[in-house]
């Protein structure tokens with residue numbers, strides 16, 4: 001029985017029809033190889049995970065050395081050197097006064113833990129989140145996920161959650177333009193908190209750049225304005241950097257683009273270049289709200305994953321993040337130039353190598369270009385480029401390759417997407 005049949009018969013996944021027909025066998029930098037040797041430029045990086053590249057030698061060597069010594073000991077029962085070293089490193093590379101970390105296994109788990117800590121610290125119970133947000137597939141994280149498509153069949157969800165409008169300039173709910181923007185979306189946070197919750201708001205959770213929602217980049221002053229309100233009301237700000245962290249946006253963390261210090265920050269995906277690990281970090285005063293034994297994870301802070309993460313961060317610090325900012329800006333500029341002649345492109349946005357190209361069916365109505373995005377994804381696959389598609393209506397091309405992607409590979413990505421759009425336009 002081949003792996004495709006094994007998936008069909010034995011792997012439980014609601015996603016099975018959308019699994020790409022690629023047997024992921026081997027990776028190298030920004031390249032992924034099928035079992036039959038077919039080479040793909042990987043612009044999805046396992047959903048924005050392998051930022052330092054597939055098969056990164058420094059990360060692998062660190063993981064191997066740790067695995068040969070110790071694979072597991074429960075990092076919350078014994079002192080584990082790679083856990084301590086990574087926690088110290090995270091305190092150095094995360095913004096502001098963020099200092100103490102709890103390690104888990106996946107993004108949703110980090111957010112659940114962050115919520116528990118926020119409740120413990122504040123004594124409050126309610127949450128604010130953004131309408132087009134995505135925070136994971138556990139009960140609490142789906143409760144604060146605004147995208148209803150992801151929530152089907154799981155309700156009713158947690159009470160005490162209210163959603164604020166998405167800071168989505170291209171489809172601004174206030175119908176204003178960026179040059180006239182008065183940050184109504186940021187001001188609405190206060191109104192929603194006051195009108196839709198009961199005065200017991202514990203935290204506001206937001207992705208500094210929204211991934212699954214379609215690479216939505218909030219306007220420049222958004223987080224500063226929101227944070228002012230949150231501070232006035234004693235509401236914590238949880239920055240969900242699960243997807244936007246670890247160099248993805250051309251800075252180590254996307255919230256740095258906004259000059260705002262979160263109270264708690266969640267991380268996963270790119271933290272260890274593919275080794276399973278997640279974390280949330282908080283200022284000491286907040287972190288110390290957890291009493292001994294309050295929170296634990298059997299596998300959390302796995303010694304091998306932590307050793308891999310440390311090597312991963314050191315690798316990203318060696319100029320890789322700055323290079324990602326440059327490569328991303330160049331690629332974005334090329335798509336922006338293409339948008340001037342290709343009417344299927346509604347907007348190009350993103351930071352660093354977290355780029356979204358929103359497709360539209362009609363420039364006048366901005367109708368969602370879902371069919372064009374699906375076509376482009378398939379065309380790219382057939383031409384050996386793997387991309388993602390996101391947005392609430394599946395109309396945004398997501399370009400999130402390993403940050404080590406080289407110029408030639410970038411050219412191939414751009415040329416293939418350009419050709420795909422031309423082919424789609426031609427068949428209309």
Ligand SMILES: Cc1ncc(COP(=O)(O)O)c(C=O)c1O
Nearest residue numbers: 106107108134135136211242243
């Ligand atoms: C912003 C964000 N938060 C949380 C999650 C959930 O992470 P995980 O799938 O590791 O639970 C994701 C996953 O895509 C995400 O993009």
